[in-house]
Amino acid sequence: MSSDSDLRYDSKRPESWPKFVRRLKLIISVKATKEEIKRGMLLSALDDQTLDRLEQWVHPRSLESCSYSTLLAELDKNIVTAVNRTVQYVSFTTRRQQPGESAAAFMDALTLAGPTVGWTGEVLDDMCMHQFVAGLEDVGLQDKLFETAGLTREKALQLAVQTEATRAHKEAVRAGAGADHVHAVGGQGGKKKVVCYRCGEGHYARECPYDRNSLKCSKCQGVGHVTSVCGLGKPKGGKPKPKRKPTGTPTAAPPSPPGPRQAQPNQRVY
Numbered sequence: 711m712s713s714d715s716d717l718r719y720d721s722k723r724p725e726s727w728p729k730f731v732r733r734l735k736l737i738i739s740v741k742a743t744k745e746e747i748k749r750g751m752l753l754s755a756l757d758d759q760t761l762d763r764l765e766q767w768v769h770p771r772s773l774e775s776c777s778y779s780t781l782l783a784e785l786d787k788n789i790v791t792a793v794n795r796t797v798q799y800v801s802f803t804t805r806r807q808q809p810g811e812s813a814a815a816f817m818d819a820l821t822l823a824g825p826t827v828g829w830t831g832e833v834l835d836d837m838c839m840h841q842f843v844a845g846l847e848d849v850g851l852q853d854k855l856f857e858t859a860g861l862t863r864e865k866a867l868q869l870a871v872q873t874e875a876t877r878a879h880k881e882a883v884r885a886g887a888g889a890d891h892v893h894a895v896g897g898q899g900g901k902k903k904v905v906c907y908r909c910g911e912g913h914y915a916r917e918c919p920y921d922r923n924s925l926k927c928s929k930c931q932g933v934g935h936v937t938s939v940c941g942l943g944k945p946k947g948g949k950p951k952p953k954r955k956p957t958g959t960p961t962a963a964p965p966s967p968p969g970p971r972q973a974q975p976n977q978r979v980y
Contacts, residue, residue, distance in 0.1 A: 717751075721759045724796065727789045730755070731782070748778040756785075763788070798826040802837070806845040813870035817842055817863075839863040848873065910938045 717737060719730045734755060742748045753761065753773060761773075767784045768776050776784075802823045807816045820841055824834040843866055846852045851873050855866055905911070908918045908925055922934045929940045 717755045719756050719760060721757050721763075724789055724793045727785075727793065731786070745778055749774075749776075749781060752778055752781055760785075795827055798823065802827055803841060805841060807847040809847065811847075813842075813846075813867060813874055816845065817867050817870075835863045839866050842866055842870075846870070905939065907939050908935050910936055 717730070717733055720726065734752065738748050738751060742751060756764065764781065764785060765773060767788055768781070773781065802820070805820060805823065807813070817838065820838045821834070824830075824838055827837075829837050839862060842863070843852060843855045843861070846855070851870060854873075855861060855869060858865070858869070903912060904914065906913050906915045906918050908915050908922065909920050911918075925936050926933055927935055927937050927940050929937045932940075
């Protein structure tokens with residue numbers, strides 16, 4: 711078993727507090743029964759910084775007037791809280807926007823986590839703003855916010871939301887630009903549904919799972935589509951494509967051989 715001199719709490723390593731308490735209680739259970747001895751063993755195992763803090767925590771009482779259990783409870787309450795705040799601080803400062811998480815949801819998560827570290831008011835706003843910018847998934851937006859003068863928490867969130875809306879609009883426009891690969895046909899209630907002009911099923915032609923060469927039309931004998939959608943791929947209202955003219959110089963047809971002379975009315979044939 712460790713000697714009393716080996717039992718020492720280092721305030722620079724608050725995460726070691728639970729282990730220190732276990733060893734302290736084990737030694738006391740064997741060597742000490744009187745209250746003043748247990749209190750003395752506890753106080754002698756603390757470093758100077760922890761002793762100074764403990765005096766502040768129990769003020770206006772003195773350390774000598776407090777029982778062993780009272781001193782241990784004060785240490786537990788304050789050191790464990792400090793450890794928890796350290797964990798929350800690390801969690802906050804390493805928080806990143808998750809894939810699919812909106813800018814507003816990311817800011818809400820930071821706003822909820824900030825008070826667990828002990829931040830409120832302007833300090834909370836500043837910390838949320840800095841971590842929001844640092845943790846953004848969009849590098850382009852992140853650079854834009856870094857270059858924005860006088861950035862605040864509200865302004866950062868506003869610019870991020872606007873950027874998200876613009877991106878969503880562009881994606882919708884790009885999706886509409888591919889409409890030449892899709893044909894809309896009448897559906898129930900006047901609604902239109904998407905029909906693949908290759909296989910006739912309800913998806914975009916660019917997403918068609920069938921091999922183009924395996925689709926054959928019995929109507930036009932063409933390859934690349936089925937009979938039920940024959941003609942859907944042709945432009946509506948457009949002029950038919952001109953037939954390709956044969957290349958090279960056409961040759962004259964050979965003259966037909968002379969046939970027997972036909973008798974004309976009132977003429978004799980010799």
